[in-house]
Amino acid sequence: xxxxxLRNLTRRPxxxxxxxxxxxxxxxxxxxxxxxxxxxxxxLGSELDxxxxxxxxxxxxxxxxxxxxxxxxxxxxxxxPASALTLAQHDPAVxxxxxxxxxxxxxxxxxRTDMWVGLxxxxxxxxxxxxxxxxxxxxxxxxxxxxxxxxxxxxxxTEAREPGDKxxxxxxxxxxxxxxxxxxxxxxxxxxxxxxxATAQKMFHQPGRLTAxxxxxxxxxxxxxATTRLQRIPGAQVVTLTEMxxxxxxxxxxxxxxxxxxxxxxxxxxxLSVFNTLLAAVVERTGEFSIMxxxxxxxxxxxxxxxxxxxxxxxxxxxxxxxLAAGLGYGFENIVKQWVPFAPSGSLLSLTSSVMLRCIxxxxxxxxxxxxxxxxxxSRLHPADAVKMx
Amino acid sequence: xAKTQRKFWYVGVGLLLSTALLVQWRSASRVPLTDFRVLPLxxxxxxxxxCPWRQPEADxxxxxxxxxxxxxxxxxxxxxxxxxxxxxxxWLTPDENPLYLHRVYRNQQPLGTILVRRVKGEYGAIEVxxxxxxxxxxxxxxxxxxxxxxxxxxxxxxPHWLAAFEGQTADSHWRLGExxxxxxxxxxxxxxxIVEGVRSSLILxxxxxxxxx
Numbered sequence: 233x234x235x236x237x238l239r240n241l242t243r244r245p246x247x248x249x250x251x252x253x254x255x256x257x258x259x260x261x262x263x264x265x266x267x268x269x270x271x272x273x274x275x276l277g278s279e280l281d282x283x284x285x286x287x288x289x290x291x292x293x294x295x296x297x298x299x300x301x302x303x304x305x306x307x308x309x310x311x312x313p314a315s316a317l318t319l320a321q322h323d324p325a326v327x328x329x330x331x332x333x334x335x336x337x338x339x340x341x342x343x344r345t346d347m348w349v350g351l352x353x354x355x356x357x358x359x360x361x362x363x364x365x366x367x368x369x370x371x372x373x374x375x376x377x378x379x380x381x382x383x384x385x386x387x388x389x390t391e392a393r394e395p396g397d398k399x400x401x402x403x404x405x406x407x408x409x410x411x412x413x414x415x416x417x418x419x420x421x422x423x424x425x426x427x428x429x430a431t432a433q434k435m436f437h438q439p440g441r442l443t444a445x446x447x448x449x450x451x452x453x454x455x456x457x458a459t460t461r462l463q464r465i466p467g468a469q470v471v472t473l474t475e476m477x478x479x480x481x482x483x484x485x486x487x488x489x490x491x492x493x494x495x496x497x498x499x500x501x502x503x504l505s506v507f508n509t510l511l512a513a514v515v516e517r518t519g520e521f522s523i524m525x526x527x528x529x530x531x532x533x534x535x536x537x538x539x540x541x542x543x544x545x546x547x548x549x550x551x552x553x554x555x556l557a558a559g560l561g562y563g564f565e566n567i568v569k570q571w572v573p574f575a576p577s578g579s580l581l582s583l584t585s586s587v588m589l590r591c592i593x594x595x596x597x598x599x600x601x602x603x604x605x606x607x608x609x610x611s612r613l614h615p616a617d618a619v620k621m622x
Numbered sequence: 623x624a625k626t627q628r629k630f631w632y633v634g635v636g637l638l639l640s641t642a643l644l645v646q647w648r649s650a651s652r653v654p655l656t657d658f659r660v661l662p663l664x665x666x667x668x669x670x671x672x673c674p675w676r677q678p679e680a681d682x683x684x685x686x687x688x689x690x691x692x693x694x695x696x697x698x699x700x701x702x703x704x705x706x707x708x709x710x711x712x713w714l715t716p717d718e719n720p721l722y723l724h725r726v727y728r729n730q731q732p733l734g735t736i737l738v739r740r741v742k743g744e745y746g747a748i749e750v751x752x753x754x755x756x757x758x759x760x761x762x763x764x765x766x767x768x769x770x771x772x773x774x775x776x777x778x779x780x781p782h783w784l785a786a787f788e789g790q791t792a793d794s795h796w797r798l799g800e801x802x803x804x805x806x807x808x809x810x811x812x813x814x815x816i817v818e819g820v821r822s823s824l825i826l827x828x829x830x831x832x833x834x835x
Contacts, residue, residue, distance in 0.1 A: 339767075342766070343677075390747060391746045391747045391769065392740055392741070392742040392746070393746065393747075397742075398744060398745050399745065399746060400745035400746055400769050400770065400771055401769075402771070402775075407745065407771070
């Protein structure tokens, strides 16, 4: 029956070739869009990861007041309870929890404020932009000793410091050694002085005190449930980068809708195309099917023959479509990227085996769906129709 | 008939392949326009370390009590680099190149110039405010910011030591113990940095003044 179906397909080469081409293009579009959607989501997620923290845990009180106090060069009065760090670290959605002690030392006579940040190693994954220029600890982004300080790029220029220089804090009487200077990042880190958390707590006589915990989640999409849980930590409140997270979720949602709409269109067009081809074939071959029935072919055999023809057509179409997607996918990606808002840099096309398998299954589904009516029509033909045709 | 069908088949496949190749070529050859997402802020051009003048009114009042106004000039030094190198004994560093001269006036009459400069102290930056009269003599010196430990800061800010700069010119013997008094050992690196900063500023000003005349 397979051979018969194949032979039937080759009897109308032009029509079937055009249907096959249409199907191949539809499958290629479907594969590329699926791969693009998957790649877009994962790339956007990793770009968010590269931005550092997503959530901040701060002491109870108005977070805007806290921000204003820091900007005005006043120190924060509130502290986070010690249990907040442990609870945040144990939250299932939290990937990184970095404790921070931020101290602002106003220098009114100089019209400026020194901003000191004490942090521990957990903060490093939250600062992927940290590139430290240092001959003291080459290749490292961390403090070589407790009495060392890392300066932001702007802070190093303002203080005329280079790695290895001494750096004195007049307010605390502490002399530190500059371990390195950060490359300019365009973030607030550029103007900060970083010291190990324990050193900061000792310098400012605030043992065990934390003013904030910076958090990064395992998946940015978990923000809502994580926030709900973190809000329950006593003495702490959650400040999310709401705008960023909202934008992320909106973008992923709208891109998914856009891609789904195009995919549905492609599938519909290819289904109609296969349906049209098969229906035309059935109408043309009415006499042939009637004779088959007269010669003893059952209804199910005729039904099966049309279905197999359809599956062969869609199978070949899928194979060509996958080839097209693999060959032209990156060109297609460049075109689609122009329409997608805030498309991340780098390749978004992730043509994985699961994406290909899904597209092939959809294609076979299209084949079966499109063949149902023509196959039913063909199987309904009566053997007597063969006589009428003559 | 079969021949015609084969022709159609070839044309169809050919068209499809040409379209595919065209799309691929267009996409590959398109140069991406400036994309703010691909240009991280951290790659901004690094600015020069311009030292701000933190208290202009107080300093004007202290150094030029009769002054009524000041303006800021930024002379181009590129044509003077060889002269400056001869006088300084070294090339200008990138930090020194954008020079700001705060010219002080009593109405239309020029009274002098104020230069602000950041020098590298032993424990942090030291910001120097230098007032120079129209003859190129130091009128006064102020340390507007420093981060040295208290004993060193006291030495450097002592009126006796700062007053020693007054009346000096670009041609003075700019060494500790000569143009300005010696300081105790702990304060020497930072004192030397201040002396060198004042000398450089005076030479720059002198070269600019002579080239103007």
